Amino acid sequence: MNEPILHVEGLAKRFGGLEALGGVNLSVARGDFRAIIGPNGAGKSTFFNTMTGLLRPDAGRVIFEGRDVTGEPPHLLARRGVGRTFQITSVFADLSALENVQVALLAHARRSWSMWPRARSLYAERARELLTLVGLSNADRSAGTLSHGDQKRLELAIALAGEPRLLLLDEPTAGMAAQERLESIRLVHRVARELGLSCVFTEHDMAVVFAVATHVTVMHQGRVLAEGTPAEVRSRREVQQVYLGEAA
Amino acid sequence: MTRWALLAVALVGLPFVLSEFWLFIAIEVLAFALYAMSFNVLLGYGGMLSFGHAAFFGVGGYAAALVMKKAGLPAGIAFALVPLVALAVSAAFAVVIGFFSVHRSGIYFAMLTFAFQMLLYTLALKATGLTGGDDGMTGLKPPGPLARPFYYYYYALALVVPVLYVLYRVVSSPFGYTLRALRANPRRVQYIGVNVRAHQLATFVLSGALAGLAGAIFALSTGNVFPGWLNWTASATPIVMAVLGGVHTFLGPALGAAVYVVLEVLISGRTEYWPLAMGVIIVALVLLLPEGLSSFRRKPA
16 A cells, blocks of 8 residues: 555666676655665665666666656656756756746746747746745856855755655765755755655765654665664664775 | 847848948848857757758758759749748758757767768769759749849848747747756756757757758859858858857847858958958957857946
8 A cells, every 4th residue: 555656676787897786676655755875886876877767777677656667768757756966966057046947847837848938937936936945045146156055955946846756866965064964954854844755865974864864775885785764774783884994 | 129120220221221232242141140040049059069050051052942943833933932941841851860960969969960961962962963963053043023132132031030030939938948958957957857859859950940941041142052052161150150149149140140241251352361361350259259249248247
């Protein structure tokens, strides 16, 4: 009855001789706030990119809301209700912050083929609401000139414009100072709660993970090493070894 | 508003003040303004640098010539059909070329467009029965009074201005916004639900069709089409015009086309080294105004 919103089975990906993903399983229940952690090179970004159609998996299945979406191109996945952000902040640099969100709203409304009406005022109200929701006030600034933190907020607003039910965030706090990271993930957490979204995010900072995650998946060398609630995962010896190993 | 009114008065009044020779040049400017702007839909808005845009200008020119000379229609009817046929045929070519080219980006896209254009160039040279080969097709003449530059100018104006208005609406539309987002970040735009290849192909076809119309307008003004129109050197022209005028403004490429054409006329009449002189002037302008001539009056950001 309670089918998971996202179910990944045996997802595998090789780059030449390198096994980037060695059969990853993941099940995310509706309303989960799932953290994926692991040292650099554990395969977190490859996992995200293989899940979202950017890379073609060699094996395995991705089931979103009960439907097999393995290898579906990104734009179809987005239309189904999967939103994502990127590790390297990814906004439309020459467009204003407002236009960034407008474009996403237009695409969501399937109006990106509309060639006659003037776009300037279309969905401008809704776009402003979304910018307010993520706490961004510089609506008319060109996105490329925003601070790193504000670009992250903007990227979240772009993702939210598609009214996703599942949000995939690849290192949402990358490049931020420690305090900013906590604020940033709490913002995502609050918004996801408000909108009833399920969320999967990758993260390096354990403080960030333990502040918000309902469940944690630990990846290591392209496989799932451990999984559970934050408290369970923290107490696992192999997890400590992986992280101590990295810290050394 | 007054600026537009002034421009309109100037465009309508030109035939009354220009000599027949300069009116002929004005028609060339209109055709190349459309050509450069069609190119800039690809480059400035879509972020796709084509090295083979002359393919469509040439196809439009040959389509016009074939309708006029080989279709066996009365001159008036053939002439009336020319714009539609030029648009349709160059759009059809753009569908095929675009289908194979937009799957690649950057230099690979540029090289594919280049290769298709050279294919068409060879075809125009070799298919002598259809295209006249090396000699091209000559003696094209609009019917009746339209053969005179005075009237043909208005005919060209009546085609180019509405088409550019449509183009303006397209780049200001949701499609145009999507295109700008696509140029800024083709990977990100997929994840808002945009089919990148389909949008690029549509842009390529729109751009190719309008270049074809420009080629047809120019062909019936000069009365000739030559295979050289399809040669790779011809594809540099819209690039230079667009960059010279400014790729980030809507009318910039049209301004670039006007300056380019007029400079060419002025200099080629004075020295046989005119390509050198043109080159020096264009390099200087691009160095002084890297955002293009249309940025001249804009305050620094």
